[in-house]
Ligand code: ADP
């Protein structure tokens with residue numbers, strides 16, 4: 001097939017740019033040549049181009065969504081070793097990764113000691129949600145409280161609240177690690193109560209429920225805060241020792257036993 005004359009091509013590129021059809025702009029000549037070689041009709045050619053444009057757009061928006069979540073580090077479920085954490089129900093986690101809990105505005109509470117994979121699972125579930133087109137935001141609880149306190153008297157506070165209200169899934173990591181001030185606790189409670197019914201939440205904490213009063217500073221607030229995320233809530237307990245410790249021990253055992261090293265040298269460690 002003849003390529004379009006330069007003038008028409010320049011015009012076409014201009015129109016496609018004005019219509020924001022970037023992928024069609026970059027692909028139209030190549031696809032046209034292939035279409036001519038395959039004897040493809042005009043409508044099919046148009047179909048192929050629009051499909052390419054849609055695919056590329058979906059990929060770009062998935063990248064944007066993933067970036068907007070602001071994960072500290074991106075983790076996925078396929079790197080989570082379920083055999084090392086038998087208290088975690090793999091079926092439940094796999095089910096949660098299908099994200100129906102988000103449509104149902106349910107919550108996930110991950111409870112366990114440091115290093116037991118709570119943030120890993122929270123991140124992996126949030127990334128799965130992102131891949132399915134949900135609006136997600138990940139916060140360390142203390143970071144959210146600081147941001148809220150700092151923004152309290154400014155217009156950015158309203159902006160942040162509006163952003164939070166538009167989310168499908170809010171992740172609060174490490175809730176209760178640092179005792180919040182009374183103001184901090186009130187602001188956090190406000191976020192949780194606003195999210196309730198409207199936004200699904202994933203909360204991770206090392207705290208057993210009994211210690212929450214201490215952290216949030218009042219029985220009333222604790223009752224109200226706890227009542228909200230634990231209502232319609234999937235609880236996952238990551239019992240046992242820290243994964244790093246477990247991992248280090250496994251590695252030591254492997255070094256002591258060269259046979260195992262040879263067999264598992266391809267295996268990935270953290
Ligand atoms: P927590 O949030 O409970 O303190 P993390 O999720 O940060 O723990 O886990 C600590 C480190 O160990 C991370 O690098 C994480 O990816 C890894 N890790 C924890 N549990 C597992 C697991 N079962 N399989 C693979 N990696 C794990």
Ligand code: MG
Nearest residue numbers: 118119173174
């Ligand atoms: Mg963590």
